[in-house]
Amino acid sequence: MAVLINGDGYSPVTAQQDADFFAGIFGQDLSVLDVGSNMAASIISATCVRIADGEAIVQGRRIHNDVGTYDDFDIPVGSQGATKHYIIGYELYRDTDTKEKCRTFVQEVASATATISQSVIRDGATSAKISMYRVLKEGVNIESVTPMFSVRTALANNYPVGAIYMSVNSTNPGTIFGGTWEEIQGKFLLGRSADHAAGSNGGAETVELIPSQLPAHHHTLTPHTHTGTTAESGNHRHQVNRRKTGSTGTARYAIEGDDANGGWTEYGGKHTHTFTTNNGGGGQTGDSGSGSPITIMPPFLSVYMWVRVA
Secondary structure, three states: OOOOOOOOOOOOOOHHHHHHHHHHHHOOOOEEEOOOOOOOEEEEEOOEEEEOOEEEEEOOEEEEEOOOOOEEEEOOOOOOOOEEEEEEEEEEEEOOOOOEEEEEEEEEEOOOOOOOOOOOHHHOOOEEEEEEEEEEEEOOEEEEEEEOOOEEOOOHHHOOOOOEEEEOOOOOOHHHHOOOEEEEOOOOOOOOOOOOOOOOOOOOOEEOOOHHHOOOOOOOOOOOEEEEEOOOEOOEOOEEEEEEOOOOOOOOEEEEOOOOOOEEOOOEOOEOOEEEEEOOOOOOOOOOOOOOOEEOOOOOOOOEEEEEOO
């Protein structure tokens, strides 16, 4: 049955109700808020690391150090030549009265990348260790203390690492939400698929087509004819020889093979010829086109795009 948690006449809010509210806002993972000293760590001595005041939220539970207060974590004494790795943080637990509380812990781990498994109180676990810092001890001295969280503002939670932010304003979103951002330039966004893994790049603004990419097509040649007239030729004449065949009356003459007393006929036989040709109805056109690339850019609005990387 639903109830109005902050309504008049209702009993005080329980720890679980309060935890559910903050888990819904910040999620289950550790969030150190940007207040006070941000629970910053410092090396106090060869056997002590101090976590300053601030506010951490994990699984909806708030771990709080008042302003000016701190927690000291005792690191075991080391030995010359030995390298040790520790994780320090807070343990959420239920006491014998099932009331939820927290306490500090220091736990040695096998390597610089080893982690501590984290149970979930809401699922019924009686305790859950919340890792805050890695401590590296070289010999007898503490060499370094490395945070296992990043300080987050409420707005930064809306843009976790890997999130994309777009705007026509050039302001780096890190100045608004916190975190570290890198600008994305000259690219469109594409939904991930089996052929395109998230974070992969590809594509081009222009493309140069090759013949195999063109649609199937052909060019038609129309048969045509050529007409004309030859030059005049063949103009010629014949030589004729004559001899007298009778001695009285009308003179008669006969043509002889001898040209001593012969003559020539008039010129004749000059003529021309008209002709028509065709190309037989086939052939191939010459090359065309320059092979210049074509743009494949769709209509667009250019914006500033950023991806959060830390």
